[in-house]
Amino acid sequence: MEKQFNVLIIGAGNIGAFFDTPYSENILTHAHAFSKMECFNLLGFVDISKENGEEAAELWNVKYFSSIEEAFNKYKIDVVSVCVPDDYHYSVLKKISNFPLKLVFSEKPLAKSMKEAEEIIKTYKKKNIKCLINYSRRFVFEFEILKDKVASCEYGKFIFGSGYYGKGTLHNGSHLIDFLRYTIGEIKDFKPIDYNFDFYKDDPSVSTILCFKNGGNFVMQNIPCNNYTIFELELLFQNKRIRIVNSGFKIEEYNVLDSKIFNGYKNLSKEKEYKTELNMAMLNAVKNIYNNLTYNEKLKCTLDDGYKAMEVCEGLKADIKYE
Ligand SMILES: NC(=O)c1ccc[n+]([C@@H]2O[C@H](COP(=O)([O-])OP(=O)(O)OC[C@H]3O[C@@H](n4cnc5c(N)ncnc54)[C@H](O)[C@@H]3O)[C@@H](O)[C@H]2O)c1
Numbered sequence: 410m411e412k413q414f415n416v417l418i419i420g421a422g423n424i425g426a427f428f429d430t431p432y433s434e435n436i437l438t439h440a441h442a443f444s445k446m447e448c449f450n451l452l453g454f455v456d457i458s459k460e461n462g463e464e465a466a467e468l469w470n471v472k473y474f475s476s477i478e479e480a481f482n483k484y485k486i487d488v489v490s491v492c493v494p495d496d497y498h499y500s501v502l503k504k505i506s507n508f509p510l511k512l513v514f515s516e517k518p519l520a521k522s523m524k525e526a527e528e529i530i531k532t533y534k535k536k537n538i539k540c541l542i543n544y545s546r547r548f549v550f551e552f553e554i555l556k557d558k559v560a561s562c563e564y565g566k567f568i569f570g571s572g573y574y575g576k577g578t579l580h581n582g583s584h585l586i587d588f589l590r591y592t593i594g595e596i597k598d599f600k601p602i603d604y605n606f607d608f609y610k611d612d613p614s615v616s617t618i619l620c621f622k623n624g625g626n627f628v629m630q631n632i633p634c635n636n637y638t639i640f641e642l643e644l645l646f647q648n649k650r651i652r653i654v655n656s657g658f659k660i661e662e663y664n665v666l667d668s669k670i671f672n673g674y675k676n677l678s679k680e681k682e683y684k685t686e687l688n689m690a691m692l693n694a695v696k697n698i699y700n701n702l703t704y705n706e707k708l709k710c711t712l713d714d715g716y717k718a719m720e721v722c723e724g725l726k727a728d729i730k731y732e
Pocket residue numbers: 419420421422423424425455456457458461492493494495497501516517518543544545580
């Protein structure tokens with residue numbers, strides 16, 4: 410296949426370049442995903458750190474550009490990945506919108522404040538720039554099936570759920586909120602319980618009860634990230650229990666069965682557990698980009714999705730006093 414789209418990655422850190430290598434089985438970086446697809450031509454990296462940028466360029470056998478201007482002056486660029494830390498998403502997203510480009514693949518969260526997010530959405534709409542936000546679990550086949558089964562009421566009504574996360578409501582909690590919006594539906598209300606400044610000074614991890622528009626509640630509990638990293642959840646439906654463990658790499662399904670001990674009682678019994686394609690989410694996201702640019706396939710995580718996840722996170726933090 411001909412190389413049709415030139416790609417630039419801004420931010421040569423873990424998710425941009427270093428979580429994996431060209432020889433890894435898992436596809437965990439933007440560089441790996443774009444390199445895997447023949448239709449994309451990864452030009453190189455922009456990074457404020459020359460050392461990181463050059464190291465990434467060497468690993469992925471591409472160029473290092475010391476600035477966004479340098480890259481755009483030298484090449485026609487179609488797709489840009491934004492892989493800088495959360496604090497710089499807004500300024501980088503804003504800056505690249507001044508150059509001619511087709512699509513941006515941005516790391517989550519969309520921005521750090523609703524005002525920034527609104528400005529980005531307005532600018533991108535005006536300039537007709539498409540944007541895919543990387544809430545990675547949306548690019549996993551098994552979660553797509555789960556979403557469809559929930560939507561078709563195969564498991565009965567959603568009753569209740571609970572889950573754990575840490576390292577910031579916006580930074581990581583937004584993954585959980587986006588996943589719940591994706592699978593269960595819109596969140597209509599929330600009741601924060603407590604919070605913890607476990608990593609970022611401006612992004613405490615809030616514990617809360619979330620209430621869904623279509624009924625059912627979810628308790629989202631922060632576990633301080635200095636203990637360990639945990640991202641797990643379970644969803645209880647009328648006739649199914651789903652547990653998503655190990656950050657989403659594994660799903661357990663439980664069915665309702667007659668109790669073997671107590672006559673007339675019904676219990677939950679583990680029916681199966683299986684691995685997900687989470688290790689391929691990045692490649693699937695890049696396939697979505699190709700299919701969007703070529704066949705106008707719907708983007709699986711839009712600017713609007715990025716905005717709505719932020720809106721809940723910012724609401725949860727509204728009453729917290731910062732030092
Ligand atoms: N979707 C996911 O599951 C997932 C997983 C990990 C990280 N992330 C997101 O990816 C982003 C990057 O995280 P990371 O762990 O790779 O960070 P990192 O610190 O490893 O790398 C960030 C890189 O960006 C560079 N940089 C900083 N400011 C810059 C600027 N203004 N212009 C150009 N380069 C700049 C830094 O020098 C560094 O090399 C974060 O927003 C994070 O939330 C998402």
